[in-house]
Amino acid sequence: MNTFAEIVQSNQAWLCLDCGKCSSVCPITLHLVDGYTSPRLLVEGAVNSGEDRVLEDPLLWSCLTCQRCTEICPSGVQFSEFIHDARQLAWEKGQSGDCTHSGTIQSWMRMMTDPALEQNRLDWIDDDLRIAPESEVIYFPGCLPYYDTVFGDLDVEGTEIARAAVKILNHLGIEPMVLENERCCGHDSYWQGDMDTFRKLAELNLEAISQTGAKRLVTTCPECAYTLKSTYPEQVGSLGLEVLHITELLAEDDNLQKLFPTNSPELYPVTYQDPCRLGRFMGIYQQPRDLIQNLGYQLVEMDHYAHTSTCCGTSCWTTCGQLNKKVQSERLMEARSTGAEKLITSCVKCQIHYKCAQRDPISGSEIQIDIQDLTTLIAEKI
Amino acid sequence: MNKVAAKQKIILFTCNWHAFSSLEAAGKNNLVYSPALVPIRISCLGRITSGIILKAFEGGAAGVCLIGCPEGECRYQNGNQEAREVFEESRTLLRLLGYNENLLQYHLVSAGDGESFQENIDQLVKNIQDNRKTR
Ligand code: SF4
């Protein structure tokens, strides 16, 4: 693809020209601080004004690829995919959004494309956790060991989530494999438009995973789950096994039975953040809710939940600023207004972004609510 | 001119104050230090980030040295303390990535002391070169 107009064509985004329906739900359109943009205006720019107009549009770089637009689109336009294709073209022209965290995360992704790399990424595995050199189940922790280092000051549950996952799997009688040389899944490179890095990472993972002979792969990160399950087969090839987010596995009938053999005592009210990849991308809404209810919590939903859930406000470690903080602060206020005592997340990135937003001294107590990952909550109960 | 292959380059981030003046003093006094060093002057060592350090390794640097002002003498109060944190964080990331963490070195030097600069920097370069075999 050579021009943005061709990308409009291949994604049927010309349907947007007569529409604009999703401007009413797009968090970027809603919260943009300087000026105004919308999915429809971006497409119009691509068709009428050409390259410069597209590259200047803040939506090109700040779109969260959250699929809130796709959810209500009357014409079936996959606007997030349009954004991906446009970012890929921009990338090929040497342009990209601003990397957050000084580009550390993008650097380690690119460093992981070295086939000779021998990482030390398993230090989080305590002696009381059982993993096996061969198993039918792989646990794929993704970049959690790295997040511990970069986001330690935010009290983010990084490898605590990984330890909790293995503890639960052990409780269910599963001793998973954990790969010594797993690479970043490439989700963020893909959505940033850096297809070269994405393909290299994906090919290394494909080779490492497919030679294990495992039948199932479990992740605690919805972005890893979606990428391994859906993006890999489209772009590099299928892993030849079933990919599951941990909530899918745990909500299977016999696992629910083993985890919660008796009724749990009734606990305080909590609310739940649907991650975009787990919810709108993979359609997994009910399983985390079943688990929360089985734990004994009273689930109170936010105004925007399940299909209409709001994204955690930052995507692919690119472009984070006032606009993103507004999306996050509003969402945290929404969570508080339910009366819940805890906001449950099932994606480490949602947790990172909300805990970072909570550091904002101006918003103060209005956005304070306890945040915990569903996996660690379940692990505490067993 | 001694051309150093990209693979052997050691990137030296120096702050603009004590550290840079000691590097200049070494130069003025014709004190010889390793040709592998590529000095990059930044306003304060507190400006360094793990992203910049990883970027150097990603680009094939053999090592990275950070040199700044002595404790309590940072021109901007706590830049060297911040750099210390970034240094620790970056070493952990390097270890995770399977690099030898000693390929990243950190040192604080006093202004205008060319000889001590030469001595210390020779030691940092040696630390890096001794650790290269592992990666
Ligand atoms: S993505 Fe769908 S809803 Fe949004 S402007 Fe285009 S056609 Fe309309």
Ligand code: SF4
């Ligand atoms: S994917 Fe989300 S952020 Fe991007 S245009 Fe659609 S609604 Fe807006």
